[in-house]
Amino acid sequence: MKADPAGVLTGAHYLDGDFACGEGAMAAGCRFVAGYPITPSTEVVERISRRFPTMGGTFIQMEDELASMAAVVGGSWTGTKSMTVTSGPGFSLMMENIGLAAMMETPCVVVNVQRGGPSTGLPTMVGQADMMQARWGSHGDYEVIALSPQSPQEAFDLTVEAFNLSEIYRVPVMFMMDECVGHMTERVVIPEADEIEVVPRRLTEQSKEEFLPYRLNGHLVPEFARAGDGYRFHTTGLTHDERGYPLMSADCQEACVHRLVDKIRGAGDDLTHIEEDGTDDAEVVVISYGITARVARMAITMARERGVPTGSVRLIVVWPFPERVITELAGRVAGFVVPELNYGQISLEVERLAAGRCPVWHVGHGGGTVHDPEAILEKILEAAKVAA
């Protein structure tokens, strides 16, 4: 369906990434946000709390991040598209209820404007070190989807995509911005409402008598009934059967949890969203995401000018990882260079897929600022030299 015009600020704007993310959420149909504002994500909820009254949305400033995430789960179960916004320290506190959201199959979006960590770290400065936490932060087995924008324009576009994916797969979607993109101001073009595709909640068409909340209907993702609509309603973080009632058995665990994993892992190419450039004849391929992809772009240009055929894979959907693409490239390139604002996270995933067929050069940096393009260039040249 098309976006509700009430939430769409059509036009060309000069916005920072945080504001653009907020606009993307409103355009996607988000009408409930609960959060505990934290630098460098505060502007997202500033924007939303100012604009929500014009479109019937509700923002609650909660007492902390645990409560924020709990409120988002509850909000979503009323059928309202729901989101919370935070940075590293708050992200850690949200993990318990992110697991609850995953277990109950609650569509929602969690925005993390990453700053330098661990702990309170660098409140006002950039980091990209929560990428593994986004995937593994809550206990137990589950899969999520994570996206990473490289510009304010993408903060808008991909927030819409994040909501759509959360509705299709009924998972919490991690929107992994970083402080640089969040606080960077650029031209953002917001299209007309009828040019924005949004995915509505897939409500069940079964009768109240026959509906069971976790019974599958030809699809790995169950249909949804809103709390309060009169449908049989039970949902829990405990391992549950198709009625949503707790059932403590290995068989039920297998049926319940394996599906949480399969619905994402089995999606394959449907969830691959990358930007590939010059990989056809590349000797070295740079794999990057978020702000680092823009910095890497400069290094790639310099490497090409020095005669090294250098390709680029930019991860837009980071989780699930584009395994097929990386595996295929590993068989024909001389090496991967993975710059990121941490000491090795996505590079480990690349190493896993390269599986020893080509070397992986991590260009690490603890955050606080972006890479020097020259540091990335140096590794590209080194990778090319080793190959020669």
Place this chain on the structure above:
Amino acid sequence: MGKERDQSERTPGRIEIRITGFGGQGVVLAGHIIGCACAIHADKQATLIQSFGPEARGSACSATLAVSDGEIFYPYIRRNDIFVAMSSEGYEKYHHELRDDGMLIYEQDLVHPTFKPGQKAAGVPSTRIAESLGRAIVQNIVMVGFFAGVTRLVPEEAMREAVLGSVPAGTEELNLKAFSAGLDYARREITTPTLDLKRPPAEGVPA
């Protein structure tokens, strides 16, 4: 950032700007207006980055802009072509970054620069002008007007539109007056040539 980069490299069609002042002077708003004028009201791309930190309350704070005719990949500035200094502390902190052939624009009552041969410099008593309009708070808008007149980075009208779109409702008239006052001062007092925005491309520099 690293130590050994070649700072003489310059990307054709790209202008790097730093604006600095003390917290409360409206440094970021000035940057926002200039960026907005370029990216929304004129045919350029502009990426604004604000230095954002605990130090940005009361002491030196700054905003940077990369302005380009084409797409901007690398959003940060390395050596600025234009340096706008609205406070002495900001000037001291950042003046070394200005290119040897760059342009310094400064609040002449607050900043006492060391002039370097090859660099252009243009001063304006923007605080006094703002005070003469009744509100010192519009000092930054006077500076934006002066900037528009001195650099001619984008047409005046684009800059004026950006001022209008960026200031609080009810203050438009005062801010437009401030903008015009800065612009007029530039026209009246500054006779040196404007910054040459169409330098020949340096060799081996990424476009």
